Amino acid sequence: MISLRKARTIVRKAMEKGTEDGMKPLSVVVxxxxxHVQAFERADGAAPGRFAIAHGKxxxxxMLGMAGTAQMARAEAQAYxxxxxxxxxxxxxxxxxxxxxxxxxxxxxxxxVGVTGDTxxxxxxxxxxxxxxxxxxxxI
Amino acid sequence: MISLRKARTIVRKAMEKGTEDGMKPLSVVVxxxxxHVQAFERADGAAPGRFAIAHGKxxxxxMLGMAGTAQMARAEAQAYxxxxxxxxxxxxxxxxxxxxxxxxxxxxxxxxVGVTGDTxxxxxxxxxxxxxxxxxxxxI
Amino acid sequence: MISLRKARTIVRKAMEKGTEDGMKPLSVVVxxxxxHVQAFERADGAAPGRFAIAHGKxxxxxMLGMAGTAQMARAEAQAYxxxxxxxxxxxxxxxxxxxxxxxxxxxxxxxxVGVTGDTxxxxxxxxxxxxxxxxxxxxI
Amino acid sequence: MISLRKARTIVRKAMEKGTEDGMKPLSVVVxxxxxHVQAFERADGAAPGRFAIAHGKxxxxxMLGMAGTAQMARAEAQAYxxxxxxxxxxxxxxxxxxxxxxxxxxxxxxxxVGVTGDTxxxxxxxxxxxxxxxxxxxxI
Numbered sequence: 001m002i003s004l005r006k007a008r009t010i011v012r013k014a015m016e017k018g019t020e021d022g023m024k025p026l027s028v029v030v031x032x033x034x035x036h037v038q039a040f041e042r043a044d045g046a047a048p049g050r051f052a053i054a055h056g057k058x059x060x061x062x063m064l065g066m067a068g069t070a071q072m073a074r075a076e077a078q079a080y081x082x083x084x085x086x087x088x089x090x091x092x093x094x095x096x097x098x099x100x101x102x103x104x105x106x107x108x109x110x111x112x113v114g115v116t117g118d119t120x121x122x123x124x125x126x127x128x129x130x131x132x133x134x135x136x137x138x139x140i
Numbered sequence: 141m142i143s144l145r146k147a148r149t150i151v152r153k154a155m156e157k158g159t160e161d162g163m164k165p166l167s168v169v170v171x172x173x174x175x176h177v178q179a180f181e182r183a184d185g186a187a188p189g190r191f192a193i194a195h196g197k198x199x200x201x202x203m204l205g206m207a208g209t210a211q212m213a214r215a216e217a218q219a220y221x222x223x224x225x226x227x228x229x230x231x232x233x234x235x236x237x238x239x240x241x242x243x244x245x246x247x248x249x250x251x252x253v254g255v256t257g258d259t260x261x262x263x264x265x266x267x268x269x270x271x272x273x274x275x276x277x278x279x280i
Numbered sequence: 281m282i283s284l285r286k287a288r289t290i291v292r293k294a295m296e297k298g299t300e301d302g303m304k305p306l307s308v309v310v311x312x313x314x315x316h317v318q319a320f321e322r323a324d325g326a327a328p329g330r331f332a333i334a335h336g337k338x339x340x341x342x343m344l345g346m347a348g349t350a351q352m353a354r355a356e357a358q359a360y361x362x363x364x365x366x367x368x369x370x371x372x373x374x375x376x377x378x379x380x381x382x383x384x385x386x387x388x389x390x391x392x393v394g395v396t397g398d399t400x401x402x403x404x405x406x407x408x409x410x411x412x413x414x415x416x417x418x419x420i
Numbered sequence: 421m422i423s424l425r426k427a428r429t430i431v432r433k434a435m436e437k438g439t440e441d442g443m444k445p446l447s448v449v450v451x452x453x454x455x456h457v458q459a460f461e462r463a464d465g466a467a468p469g470r471f472a473i474a475h476g477k478x479x480x481x482x483m484l485g486m487a488g489t490a491q492m493a494r495a496e497a498q499a500y501x502x503x504x505x506x507x508x509x510x511x512x513x514x515x516x517x518x519x520x521x522x523x524x525x526x527x528x529x530x531x532x533v534g535v536t537g538d539t540x541x542x543x544x545x546x547x548x549x550x551x552x553x554x555x556x557x558x559x560i
Binding site (some may be wrong): 173174175202203204205206218219220221223224225226227228229230231248249 | 325326327328329332333335336355356359362363366370371372373374375376
């Protein structure tokens with residue numbers, strides 16, 4: 001379980017990391033272990049559709065138990081599999097970095113963070129900054 | 141346009157109002173004038189589906205240009221109309237109080253707030269507390 | 281077949297009628313005999329979701345071959361039928377006045393007009409003003 | 421915000437450009453900053469499905485904050501990403517030229533134009549003619 005307090009820290013610190021590093025305006029979502037939204041913020045100047053992209057990165061991570069990097073590798077190796085996975089998950093999966101799994105002390109998945117707005121790699125860097133500030137373990 | 145700074149104030153102050161008044165755990169969303177998510181938080185202990193409910197209250201308000209109270213009146217007078225409206229908006233409309241329109245200085249709709257978790261009337265009270273703290277005008 | 285020239289006349293004259301009569305900002309769509317969009321305009325100040333409502337009124341009219349008034353009567357007599365009709369038409373039917381059938385010289389349906397923004401009855405009045413200005417026959 | 425007056429200018433001038441240059445019958449949509457339809461026209465002789473194509477070009481531009489040319493580059497480099505983006509946006513994204521971003525004085529996205537009917541490159545040329553006639557800035 002991720003407390004709202006920790007979710008807020010993740011969102012704020014990920015966005016601050018983006019500002020510090022000169023990234024484009026970021027959007028950050030935190031999902032719980034069931035893939036349900038706990039917290040979200042979209043920076044001023046970000047495109048209106050950013051919730052859906054951030055959510056898609058985190059949602060696919062939780063539902064498949066695979067972080068964005070692993071999902072992208074699978075999409076590149078076997079595009080039809082990720083297309084099919086998207087079918088069963090209602091088209092809600094965005095299989096690229098910036099989707100980061102949150103793991104608990106025993107390695108169990110306790111949720112995911114989704115960041116979008118800059119390059120996928122930078123999105124993941126911002127997500128990790130937020131996760132570390134909250135004292136949690138992330139897998140990009 | 142609602143800045144993220146104002147959206148954060150709305151979310152925080154609405155949740156604080158809920159805690160102060162002994163309401164059940166609230167979830168609060170802020171949408172912009174196009175119905176797109178700007179910020180969201182779900183209190184610890186709230187049911188996992190609360191994002192969709194909060195979103196539905198605010199989304200219907202923006203898309204129809206009618207706050208939750210007016211939507212509920214329409215749904216009670218003409219249920220098939222609100223059912224049909226929900227069809228064209230992808231089933232995303234929750235026509236009850238707790239969906240509050242945000243109006244700008246000339247009366248134009250600049251977004252909406254959706255609150256869920258307690259009674260619909262209390263949800264609207266919490267939303268208004270957040271909106272007033274942000275110096276904006278709400279219509280319940 | 282409705283020419284774009286006639287469709288433009290319908291849209292403009294319906295909107296002018298709304299302004300003349302002091303109606304709220306209107307949105308007006310013209311669909312062809314297959315239910316496909318020919319022309320649409322949304323007045324400044326109208327809610328963002330007005331395309332979907334205008335479209336739903338006209339689309340149901342064409343697909344069912346029934347104007348808005350007849351659809352509303354059916355919805356009031358047999359709500360489950362209109363709900364079911366909405367199922368097969370992808371939730372795209374809004375069964376209230378403001379959906380107006382366009383009929384050709386032999387009485388055949390050549391398209392429909394959908395107007396939304398004011399009361400359903402006023403919406404239908406504005407639609408008829410546009411249709412008459414284009415020299416066509418409407419059925420409200 | 422794009423006024424209906426400016427939206428009408430864009431639509432008319434884009435269609436006139438198509439006629440002048442001997443393009444096939446065009447369809448032109450103007451969306452606001454939230455991706456909602458402001459105005460649309462389909463030329464006589466255009467295929468019935470043109471609204472959805474014009475809309476898809478403009479809608480993807482607004483929601484992703486990327487014009488058609490950039491979307492096409494991304495689709496060619498990373499097809500599964502654009503497929504996935506389409507999933508989260510309800511299959512409403514057409515990632516090719518002819519989707520043109522409208523930018524305001526500070527560079528912010530204020531809407532988008534979608535043109536379809538001729539080659540994608542010609543569609544974009546027609547869109548730009550309309551945008552320039554309205555005194556706005558476009559990004560193809």
